[in-house]
Amino acid sequence: MAEYLGAQVIVPPNDPAHREYLEEAAHGRLSVQRCGNCRHLRYPVRTACPECRSFEYEWQPLTGKGTVYSYYVVPHPINPAFREVVPYVVALIELDEARDTPQPGRALRVVANIVREDGQSENADRVAIGQRVDVTFVHLGDGWALPQFRLSDESPEHETWQIPTRGPAPA
Amino acid sequence: MARGQSALRGKYAIVGVGETDYSRNSGRTTRAMAAEAINNALDDSGIDIANTSFGITSYSGNDATGSAAVMSDLGIRLDYEVDTMGGGSSTETLIGLSMGVIEAGLCDAMVIHRTMNGYTGRRIGGTPIGASGPPPFATNHGDHNLHSGIYGVGSALQSFSLAFVRHMYEFGTTPEQLAHVKMVHSKHASNNPKAYYKERVTVEDVLNSRYVVEPFHLLDCCVETDNATAIIVTSIERARDLRQPVTAILGTGGRAHKAAVDYAWGHAPITHQGGIHTRDIVFSNAGVGHEDIDVTGAYDAFTFTTLMQLEAYGFCEIGEGGDYVSSGAIELGGRRPNNTSGGHLCEAYTHGMNMVIENVRQLRGTVDDYCSDWKAGVHIYDYSERRCRQVRDAQVTMNLGWAQPATSSALIMTNQL
Ligand SMILES: [Zn+2]
Numbered sequence: 001m002a003e004y005l006g007a008q009v010i011v012p013p014n015d016p017a018h019r020e021y022l023e024e025a026a027h028g029r030l031s032v033q034r035c036g037n038c039r040h041l042r043y044p045v046r047t048a049c050p051e052c053r054s055f056e057y058e059w060q061p062l063t064g065k066g067t068v069y070s071y072y073v074v075p076h077p078i079n080p081a082f083r084e085v086v087p088y089v090v091a092l093i094e095l096d097e098a099r100d101t102p103q104p105g106r107a108l109r110v111v112a113n114i115v116r117e118d119g120q121s122e123n124a125d126r127v128a129i130g131q132r133v134d135v136t137f138v139h140l141g142d143g144w145a146l147p148q149f150r151l152s153d154e155s156p157e158h159e160t161w162q163i164p165t166r167g168p169a170p171a
Numbered sequence: 172m173a174r175g176q177s178a179l180r181g182k183y184a185i186v187g188v189g190e191t192d193y194s195r196n197s198g199r200t201t202r203a204m205a206a207e208a209i210n211n212a213l214d215d216s217g218i219d220i221a222n223t224s225f226g227i228t229s230y231s232g233n234d235a236t237g238s239a240a241v242m243s244d245l246g247i248r249l250d251y252e253v254d255t256m257g258g259g260s261s262t263e264t265l266i267g268l269s270m271g272v273i274e275a276g277l278c279d280a281m282v283i284h285r286t287m288n289g290y291t292g293r294r295i296g297g298t299p300i301g302a303s304g305p306p307p308f309a310t311n312h313g314d315h316n317l318h319s320g321i322y323g324v325g326s327a328l329q330s331f332s333l334a335f336v337r338h339m340y341e342f343g344t345t346p347e348q349l350a351h352v353k354m355v356h357s358k359h360a361s362n363n364p365k366a367y368y369k370e371r372v373t374v375e376d377v378l379n380s381r382y383v384v385e386p387f388h389l390l391d392c393c394v395e396t397d398n399a400t401a402i403i404v405t406s407i408e409r410a411r412d413l414r415q416p417v418t419a420i421l422g423t424g425g426r427a428h429k430a431a432v433d434y435a436w437g438h439a440p441i442t443h444q445g446g447i448h449t450r451d452i453v454f455s456n457a458g459v460g461h462e463d464i465d466v467t468g469a470y471d472a473f474t475f476t477t478l479m480q481l482e483a484y485g486f487c488e489i490g491e492g493g494d495y496v497s498s499g500a501i502e503l504g505g506r507r508p509n510n511t512s513g514g515h516l517c518e519a520y521t522h523g524m525n526m527v528i529e530n531v532r533q534l535r536g537t538v539d540d541y542c543s544d545w546k547a548g549v550h551i552y553d554y555s556e557r558r559c560r561q562v563r564d565a566q567v568t569m570n571l572g573w574a575q576p577a578t579s580s581a582l583i584m585t586n587q588l
Contacts, residue, residue, distance in 0.1 A: 004321060007305035009308045011310050045318070070436075073384070073386075085323070090333070092333045129337075
């Protein structure tokens, strides 16, 4: 059984694209669907190509490198599965490969958490818009894994920006 | 998109509005509340029930009774019924739909309602009461839970915050500016006896409240309440014979979307709300412009949603919403007051219905404030606490309905036809 944070991960057999996405990750690949007709890269998993309406696709592995485009910090869990990982960062990451394609600003952006090398939640004070990040993978069992992101050693490509806060976040 | 004035401009009217009280302990089913709200709206309109052919529509997230049962409780036979899925932005959408239903000759009058035990039942901002243990992370019908829920994106605020934070980054919008929205709406609510939160709060109160999602505070979020609300639409000809002053519908726009709606973060610019599309539809249908709008009802599930919609609809430039909402313009006595009932932040959470109801009452001149003779439309126009909230000589109102950053609906009404 595939599990994440103590909760079962279920993708029904009638949804092969989502299953393949997790299988790609288990092989250490952050892969997105590449249109079999126009080669447009798309994320998240979609049933057809929003550029040309083709239903054909292949999995395209990416470098897994990107830049934090937006983020926030969750201090209190709503889903009890996240009780052990708060406070955690939810980040929107602009991936390098599809920056400014197919038109300026319409990039490939993925949501993920920013985690440390040991898999625990990254200290939110270290995260900022503009930070470079690298993909990492959390194995779920059953041949599936979940992409997550770590802060990269690369220096930011523009001045970073952090969310405004007033004093320490409540425990 | 070039559009002409709608052929239905001014041909339909809202003739009745009603609600239950706004509470956190209804102790009743959504069916019981819906019956009361609809009954109140029927009474408000004075419509001849026996000689009117009725249709009904509602919206829910599988958290409410079906419409047909409610009308059966009230002994009203239906000639049309359709219940839809949806939350915010449904009110304006279904009002537009109702005009089309009547125009198509399917019935004489439409009831639009929403009933929800939003606090004691399924809570939008939190764990369902009675839930135990973590639910599975599962995709259903090919949804994107593996790209959001599994990363702890678990509430409306969380799913919207990526856009809100990017707005702060790109335009320098501050928490203090956002806090003005709550401060202003709380002033309005202090003049509304039925508001759930009637106490005025300051900008500092908002900034000192706990973080729900950093950098957003508890008081940036709407109240969660139990309530039902109802609106009755019929033709302008019928409206002229009914009890209330005529509130004509000039135009609507219904749930227009940005290019990608279910994963709006993936497409730029994420700082633009879906109203950038609805705007052109509703203003051209209505044949009016921004300068004609006296009162707005910009959806305030969060302080930020009001700001982003006022920008998207062009009441200020995109990026200048922070200055606009903290300028006094949206306050009673200001250029264009917003959510004069206190809205979702203070009056009640109804998925948009209460903001339309409020604007109907503004246009009638009979908002239920603390003026002793408000029922007769007599107001003192003193907007200090526990006084008046009637806008003087309000002639055209506009509702801006938010479902999420990529989706918006709208409604423009007038008392001048
Ligand atoms: Zn294609």
